Amino acid sequence: MHLKALKIFCDVVRWASFSRGAAENRISQSSASQAVHQLEQHLGVKLIDRSKRPLVLTTHGKVYYDGCKDLVGRYLEIENRVKALEDDHNVVGTVGVASIYSVGLHHMSQYVKIFGEQYPGASVQLEYLHPTRVVESVFQGGVELGLISYPRKWPDLKVIPWREEEMVLAVHPSHRFAGLGSVPVARLDGETFVSFDSDLTIRRVIDRFLRHHDVQFRVALEFDNIETIKRAVEIPSGVAILPAPTLTREVAAGTLAAVRIDGQDSADRLTRPLAIIHRRHHQLSLTASRFLELLTGEDGASPTSANGHVHAKS
Amino acid sequence: MHLKALKIFCDVVRWASFSRGAAENRISQSSASQAVHQLEQHLGVKLIDRSKRPLVLTTHGKVYYDGCKDLVGRYLEIENRVKALEDDHNVVGTVGVASIYSVGLHHMSQYVKIFGEQYPGASVQLEYLHPTRVVESVFQGGVELGLISYPRKWPDLKVIPWREEEMVLAVHPSHRFAGLGSVPVARLDGETFVSFDSDLTIRRVIDRFLRHHDVQFRVALEFDNIETIKRAVEIPSGVAILPAPTLTREVAAGTLAAVRIDGQDSADRLTRPLAIIHRRHHQLSLTASRFLELLTGEDGASPTSANGHVHAKS
DNA sequence: GTTTAGTATTATGAATTTCGATAAAATCCC
DNA sequence: GGGATTTTATCGAAATTCATAATACTAAAC
Numbered sequence: 001m002h003l004k005a006l007k008i009f010c011d012v013v014r015w016a017s018f019s020r021g022a023a024e025n026r027i028s029q030s031s032a033s034q035a036v037h038q039l040e041q042h043l044g045v046k047l048i049d050r051s052k053r054p055l056v057l058t059t060h061g062k063v064y065y066d067g068c069k070d071l072v073g074r075y076l077e078i079e080n081r082v083k084a085l086e087d088d089h090n091v092v093g094t095v096g097v098a099s100i101y102s103v104g105l106h107h108m109s110q111y112v113k114i115f116g117e118q119y120p121g122a123s124v125q126l127e128y129l130h131p132t133r134v135v136e137s138v139f140q141g142g143v144e145l146g147l148i149s150y151p152r153k154w155p156d157l158k159v160i161p162w163r164e165e166e167m168v169l170a171v172h173p174s175h176r177f178a179g180l181g182s183v184p185v186a187r188l189d190g191e192t193f194v195s196f197d198s199d200l201t202i203r204r205v206i207d208r209f210l211r212h213h214d215v216q217f218r219v220a221l222e223f224d225n226i227e228t229i230k231r232a233v234e235i236p237s238g239v240a241i242l243p244a245p246t247l248t249r250e251v252a253a254g255t256l257a258a259v260r261i262d263g264q265d266s267a268d269r270l271t272r273p274l275a276i277i278h279r280r281h282h283q284l285s286l287t288a289s290r291f292l293e294l295l296t297g298e299d300g301a302s303p304t305s306a307n308g309h310v311h312a313k314s
Numbered sequence: 315m316h317l318k319a320l321k322i323f324c325d326v327v328r329w330a331s332f333s334r335g336a337a338e339n340r341i342s343q344s345s346a347s348q349a350v351h352q353l354e355q356h357l358g359v360k361l362i363d364r365s366k367r368p369l370v371l372t373t374h375g376k377v378y379y380d381g382c383k384d385l386v387g388r389y390l391e392i393e394n395r396v397k398a399l400e401d402d403h404n405v406v407g408t409v410g411v412a413s414i415y416s417v418g419l420h421h422m423s424q425y426v427k428i429f430g431e432q433y434p435g436a437s438v439q440l441e442y443l444h445p446t447r448v449v450e451s452v453f454q455g456g457v458e459l460g461l462i463s464y465p466r467k468w469p470d471l472k473v474i475p476w477r478e479e480e481m482v483l484a485v486h487p488s489h490r491f492a493g494l495g496s497v498p499v500a501r502l503d504g505e506t507f508v509s510f511d512s513d514l515t516i517r518r519v520i521d522r523f524l525r526h527h528d529v530q531f532r533v534a535l536e537f538d539n540i541e542t543i544k545r546a547v548e549i550p551s552g553v554a555i556l557p558a559p560t561l562t563r564e565v566a567a568g569t570l571a572a573v574r575i576d577g578q579d580s581a582d583r584l585t586r587p588l589a590i591i592h593r594r595h596h597q598l599s600l601t602a603s604r605f606l607e608l609l610t611g612e613d614g615a616s617p618t619s620a621n622g623h624v625h626a627k628s
Numbered sequence: 629g630t631t632t633a634g635t636a637t638t639a640t641g642a643a644t645t646t647c648g649a650t651a652a653a654a655t656c657c658c
Numbered sequence: 659g660g661g662a663t664t665t666t667a668t669c670g671a672a673a674t675t676c677a678t679a680a681t682a683c684t685a686a687a688c
Contacts, residue, residue, distance in 0.1 A: 001316075001317050001318055002315075002316060002317065003315050003316065003317055004315055017665080017666095018665075018666060018667095019664090019665065019666080027645095027646075027647090028646070028647055028648075029665080029666070029667095030646075030647065030648075030649095030666090030667085030668085030669095031645070031646055031647075032666095033666060033667060033668085034645080034646085034667090034668090035645090037667085038644095038645095043393060043396055043397065044397070044400070045396060045397075045399075045400055050653085050654090050665095050666065050667085051653085051654080052654085053653090053654055053655060053664085053665070053666090054665095055665095055666090059399060060396050060399050060400070063392075063395050063396050063399055064392060064393075064395075064396045067388075067389075067391070067392030067395060067396075068389075068392060071385065071388060071389060071392070074381075074385065074388075075381075075382075075385060077381070078377075078378060078381030078382060078385070079357060079378075081377050081378075081381060082357055082359060082374050082377050082378045082381075083357065083358070083359075085359075085373060085374050085377055086358070086359055086374070281595040331634075331635095332634075332635060332636095333633090333634065333635080341676095341677070341678090342677065342678055342679075343634080343635070343636095344635090344636085344637085344638095344677075344678065344679080344680095345676075345677055345678075346635095347635060347636060347637085348636090348637090348676080348677085349676090351636085364634095364635065364636085364684085364685090365684085365685075366685080366686095367633085367634070367635090367684090367685055367686060368634095369634090369635090
């Protein structure tokens with residue numbers, strides 16, 4: 001009956017400990033014990049088996065926990081909406097964002113910073129994962145928003161195109177192309193490449209692009225992330241085709257040179273599309289909505305439309 | 315913070331009255347007033363504008379109410395699941411079912427009765443509506459289950475085929491076909507019909523069937539429900555093609571005669587398919603699940619599989 | 629204005645929650 | 659196994675919260 005008791009129970013379960021669950025709620029261990037005991041009494045079943053340590057849920061407890069764990073957060077979200085109505089800067093809470101390595105590092109930090117300034121009570125929980133794990137995490141509700149490249153279609157995920165990054169040639173500063181603003185595609189013929197693992201979409205896109213322009217090439221090394229590829233180009237182990245924004249720091253530091261690739265026909269430009277994904281049939285928390293607005297540059301200033309959404313759902 | 319307080323607030327809003335909301339919760343009006351006041355204090359906003367009578371929600375109150383109204387029911391559903399685990403007959407609560415007129419009257423009462431015996435704590439809230447209203451009601455969450463005929467596909471509704479009813483010719487007992495076990499389709503040529511409104515699927519199916527067998531016919535009267543059609547046939551204003559199960563009472567009473575229609579090819583049998591619908595991305599309440607199991611004849615005896623579903627969701 | 633129906637406020641007693649202290653239980657470590 | 663350690667249950671007192679009846683206030687209807 002008591003939302004506070006539900007939260008205590010959930011925290012106790014999460015930490016598998018009464019003491020920790022109590023501390024989480026700034027109450028004494030005694031209180032936590034009694035609160036849970038009271039829940040059990042009210043339901044007429046035992047929720048937690050205390051005869052094992054760390055404690056373990058009973059069958060009933062598992063069902064109850066599965067049901068309750070969302071409920072508390074759901075209520076806090078409601079309070080959040082009401083308070084945000086009063087003053088939009090009041091938005092509190094955490095939004096979980098999963099991103100592929102190469103997006104997060106170069107784009108996200110600035111957004112996270114701005115977000116923190118605009119909504120002092122809110123925070124962003126960033127996670128950098130392998131592309132497939134990003135999708136999984138969004139799908140299973142571990143995070144609300146996901147950032148991926150080369151989005152596909154999923155029946156249960158909403159995909160919001162975000163930006164198209166130009167792909168450029170990254171070369172060692174001593175390379176013959178360095179210093180040129182651009183090179184024609186044809187001149188890549190015969191180059192040795194450092195590229196992405198062949199199970200990544202970006203690799204297939206690059207290969208298809210090069211084949212399409214009848215460029216012969218050799219892949220000397222394969223990695224699953226951009227950072228390592230850049231290190232390999234610095235050695236140098238070859239050249240690489242990478243999204244331009246991921247090279248800014250190295251170009252500024254002079255450790256790498258970026259060269260545009262000329263002669264692309266407009267229908268087949270070599271770009272990396274980035275997209276934001278979230279669960280389609282799942283109402284985003286207010287915090288997540290605001291962060292999404294920040295990312296997409298949408299103006300969240302109109303509370304009318306924002307609330308319209310809320311109403312439309314229920 | 316207090317689930318009880320949320321329920322009080324919701325009931326007060328529902329009834330637009332503190333006194334009634336209080337009565338609903340078997341507490342004094344004073345308590346209700348204090349409970350809501352406390353909520354307002356906790357949130358730091360006014361939820362209800364008392365300067366108007368009947369009282370009215372503030373903007374904040376509306377947001378809060380929209381969020382909270384599900385929450386209480388959601389919690390009770392969780393308790394329900396836990397208690398049902400203890401003893402399946404413990405399932406309590408109400409399942410809302412919307413049905414088209416002609417299904418409800420003839421099939422549902424027996425199921426409702428059996429359901430009441432099997433789950434003494436549960437009840438079925440039956441509603442008889444126009445076909446389009448049934449779909450609407452399910453779609454908007456007014457009821458959990460819907461019973462319709464000639465189902466289409468909807469992206470957000472799950473459609474469960476239920477049964478196929480044979481369509482027979484209903485005639486007045488004095489009609490020349492009465493007493494015959496069946497008549498060939500061809501002999502319907504030239505008959506005068508009482509039929510369904512032309513915007514109903516069942517009408518289009520019947521017409522198509524008759525045209526397909528090159529039967530000439532005239533429709534003398536049109537109604538939007540089976541009961542009225544039967545009354546018209548009793549006058550008699552003509553014959554009608556109706557689902558066999560909807561005629562049992564009249565045939566038993568001798569006020570109408572049912573005649574099978576011979577000569578249908580198996581690919582084009584004239585039947586009325588019935589289906590159960592519910593929202594696809596919306597977990598059914600335990601009560602609704604059990605009622606659905608009863609309807610479809612599924613054995614709900616295995617609590618393991620039932621809980622498997624619960625887990626799969628979260 | 630007066631009446632009527634509904635709501636806020638107040639004081640009081642009942643129920644509850646909380647805490648610290650302590651007993652009991654499970655695990656760990658030897 | 660047995661003591662040390664950590665964790666949880668239980669208890670009584672204090673504090674808080676809650677529910678109620680009685681009463682004062684307010685909005686609408688006549």
